[in-house]
Amino acid sequence: MTEEKLENLEKLVSEKFPDLPREREIDSLVIRVEPKQLIETMSQLRDGPGLNFTLMIDLAGVHYPKRDKPLEVVYQLLSVKKNQRIRVKVSVDEGAAVPSITSIWSCANWYEREAYDMLGIMFSNHPDLRRILNEYEFDGHPLRKDFPLSGKIEMKYDEKLRRVVRVPVDMSKSKREPFKRSRREPYQQSH
Amino acid sequence: MEEPKEFQNYTINFGPQHPAAHGVLRLLLELDGEVVERADPHIGLLHRGTEKLLEHKTYLQGVPYFDRLDYMSMMSEEHTWVLAVEKLLGIEAPPRAQYIRVIYAELTRILNHLLFLGAHGLDVGAMTMFIYTFREREVVFDLYEEVCGARMHAAYFRPGGVGKDFPEGHAEKIRAFIDDFPSKIDEYEVLLTNNRIWKQRLVDVGVVSEAQALDWGFVGPMLRGSGVAFDLRKAEPYDAYAKIDFDIPVGKNGDSYDRYLVRVEELRQSCRIIQQCLEQMEPGPVKHENFKLSVPKQEDQENKMESLILHFKHFSQGFEVPEGEVYLATESPKGEFGVYIVSKGGSKPYRVKIRPAGYNHLQAAKEMLPGLMLTDVTTIIGSIDIVFGEIDR
Numbered sequence: 001m002t003e004e005k006l007e008n009l010e011k012l013v014s015e016k017f018p019d020l021p022r023e024r025e026i027d028s029l030v031i032r033v034e035p036k037q038l039i040e041t042m043s044q045l046r047d048g049p050g051l052n053f054t055l056m057i058d059l060a061g062v063h064y065p066k067r068d069k070p071l072e073v074v075y076q077l078l079s080v081k082k083n084q085r086i087r088v089k090v091s092v093d094e095g096a097a098v099p100s101i102t103s104i105w106s107c108a109n110w111y112e113r114e115a116y117d118m119l120g121i122m123f124s125n126h127p128d129l130r131r132i133l134n135e136y137e138f139d140g141h142p143l144r145k146d147f148p149l150s151g152k153i154e155m156k157y158d159e160k161l162r163r164v165v166r167v168p169v170d171m172s173k174s175k176r177e178p179f180k181r182s183r184r185e186p187y188q189q190s191h
Numbered sequence: 192m193e194e195p196k197e198f199q200n201y202t203i204n205f206g207p208q209h210p211a212a213h214g215v216l217r218l219l220l221e222l223d224g225e226v227v228e229r230a231d232p233h234i235g236l237l238h239r240g241t242e243k244l245l246e247h248k249t250y251l252q253g254v255p256y257f258d259r260l261d262y263m264s265m266m267s268e269e270h271t272w273v274l275a276v277e278k279l280l281g282i283e284a285p286p287r288a289q290y291i292r293v294i295y296a297e298l299t300r301i302l303n304h305l306l307f308l309g310a311h312g313l314d315v316g317a318m319t320m321f322i323y324t325f326r327e328r329e330v331v332f333d334l335y336e337e338v339c340g341a342r343m344h345a346a347y348f349r350p351g352g353v354g355k356d357f358p359e360g361h362a363e364k365i366r367a368f369i370d371d372f373p374s375k376i377d378e379y380e381v382l383l384t385n386n387r388i389w390k391q392r393l394v395d396v397g398v399v400s401e402a403q404a405l406d407w408g409f410v411g412p413m414l415r416g417s418g419v420a421f422d423l424r425k426a427e428p429y430d431a432y433a434k435i436d437f438d439i440p441v442g443k444n445g446d447s448y449d450r451y452l453v454r455v456e457e458l459r460q461s462c463r464i465i466q467q468c469l470e471q472m473e474p475g476p477v478k479h480e481n482f483k484l485s486v487p488k489q490e491d492q493e494n495k496m497e498s499l500i501l502h503f504k505h506f507s508q509g510f511e512v513p514e515g516e517v518y519l520a521t522e523s524p525k526g527e528f529g530v531y532i533v534s535k536g537g538s539k540p541y542r543v544k545i546r547p548a549g550y551n552h553l554q555a556a557k558e559m560l561p562g563l564m565l566t567d568v569t570t571i572i573g574s575i576d577i578v579f580g581e582i583d584r
Contacts, residue, residue, distance in 0.1 A: 107408030143243055
């Protein structure tokens with residue numbers, strides 16, 4: 001977004017939401033919202049004159065293990081009419097829930113499922129909060145910073161049991177016998 | 192006297208092995224006779240943990256992962272990533288590199304839409320389309336191969352430019368293809384646009400109103416098919432798009448047929464864009480001149496100690512990116528494809544969120560399918576043009 005547009009948007013947002021903290025990230029405007037104000041703010045952002053953020057583009061969860069409120073949900077909103085974007089952030093504690101915005105944009109459904117699946121962020125009033133990308137029996141939330149890259153459980157076929165079993169991930173290399181260097185026979189002089 | 196029989200609704204699994212499921216879609220359909228009562232798409236069968244992997248790779252190593260997201264529009268995906276990294280770094284690619292990237296983004300759009308046409312035709316019953324479009328796809332793949340060595344997963348765009356300049360005579364080959372291609376589009380249109388069966392299968396199937404499209408978060412040709420003229424190439428011009436003149440096709444009724452027409456027109460517009468790029472571009476560097484961010488020149492590596500060190504560090508440690516966060520989206524063939532990068536300094540991102548273009552479109556299938564016939568399911572799945580690489584990530 002151009003600088004001029006950003007100024008206008010910031011002015012508009014500061015009039016609408018005077019008590020919300022605002023930030024500037026590289027050419028975009030960020031507002032921080034408390035979970036209980038979220039629904040109210042979001043519906044105003046969608047319908048408010050001059051704002052018109054009719055499209056919920058993206059919802060990302062981020063895990064900051066060292067913060068007081070370690071989980072953050074980042075919404076990207078886009079206004080097709082005004083051609084402007086805004087970023088909304090909500091921070092929550094472990095186990096606390098973020099109100100679901102599926103009542104405002106129905107496309108938020110899968111994004112919230114994904115944030116729950118990958119980071120364990122809970123959403124209240126969500127119609128169908130299941131896992132989405134991982135299998136339904138998956139244990140843990142892979143995008144958390146304490147989740148190992150190689151995972152915890154792996155599946156493989158057990159020859160004896162004749163079925164697929166889940167076992168802890170074993171990344172150690174199998175013991176391979178290197179090629180034994182054939183010792184060259186000493187040269188024997190023929191008689 | 193015959194006893195009255197009771198019929199129950201029954202549930203079928205459409206996919207994950209169905210040829211019209213475009214990959215690994217598992218669609219649970221509850222049917223009443225042939226009418227769909229409820230549809231529930233299950234995704235995640237192609238989940239590879241790209242976002243987690245990217246946190247453990249340098250910014251340069253991240254590029255090839257983007258080829259493999261939407262494996263039908265490879266370079267468009269890279270484009271988003273390199274632009275986002277460039278924005279974090281606060282640099283801009285040199286003009287020639289910008290034109291090259293636009294040319295290849297548009298060639299990729301042609302690739303993607305050709306697959307859409309072919310596969311959509313095949314789903315609906317026009318087998319010939321698949322063979323026709325793959326004939327032209329082959330030419331574009333040859334261009335890909337010539338410019339970067341790989342036919343599909345190119346890794347050609349780099350933060351700060353592109354991997355290499357065009358080889359000798361490459362621009363002429365692109366020009367020859369582009370001059371010839373509109374006649375090929377006419378061929379497709381002769382086959383499909385006024386075809387009675389094609390129209391019966393597509394017209395008024397999967398109608399999406401403007402309000403629905405916005406509520407369901409549609410982007411790209413799906414949104415334009417419903418009558419919203421929004422294209423990121425115009426709205427937020429990136430690279431050389433600002434200097435180029437082209438039109439945005441818009442649909443009227445928001446049905447599958449309109450979306451088909453929008454995509455066919457986009458093919459023609461892509462030709463226009465590439466033609467203008469080839470006319471406007473001039474010789475010059477194709478990499479950013481700060482060699483801490485791009486690979487030093489070959490002759491410098493052979494003669495200068497510092498260049499050799501930079502080359503080594505570029506590929507082992509990677510370049511440092513300042514702290515900050517950025518969301519950047521480009522108009523990929525399927526719609527707005529975005530990345531949200533959180534950087535805490537260093538050469539690897541802290542968190543990357545990929546916003547796939549087809550995610551919402553598939554999600555909306557849940558709302559679009561009920562009430563339609565089973566045969567229309569393939570039409571809609573074809574018309575929303577999904578690829579599971581990007582949806583499952």
